[in-house]
Amino acid sequence: MDHSSHKPLQAGEIIAANVKGADIYGPDNKVIGNVSEVLGNGQYAKAVIEVGGFFGIGVKQVTLDVSRIAFMRDENGKILAYTKMTKVELKNLPQHRG
Structure with a gap:
């Protein structure tokens, strides 16, 4: 999947209401998990990922700092990471x- 046309989310948009359920793509551009919840806010938040x-x-379920995840919206407005x-x-x- 080409992510170059996807719009990055701003830090304030990375909240559970927006990113819960978002598919997470790995280096091979295949879905490797999804976000089940977000713990905390802003740059120090952690995402709980089901893999x-x-x-x-x-x-x-594992946790990963949101700083290690690029959240974005595709051309249809769907949030992915x-x-x-x-x-x-x-x-x-x-x-x-x-």
Whole structure:
């Protein structure tokens, strides 16, 4: 997926109401997870990401600083995200304990 035409979200737009459910694309431009919630606000916020699994079985929740995620809107207004981390790297992060 070409993200060059997507509009980056401003820091104030990165709130749970906007980004919850957003697909996260990895370096190979394939969906590697999605945002299940956002903890905190602004540049120090963390996103809880669901990665792996199939139909909810084997899903792991991990947290990642939003500074490591590029949130953007596509040409249809849908919010999505990109990270340089791979699916394997995300899965190797510690389990989120909510």
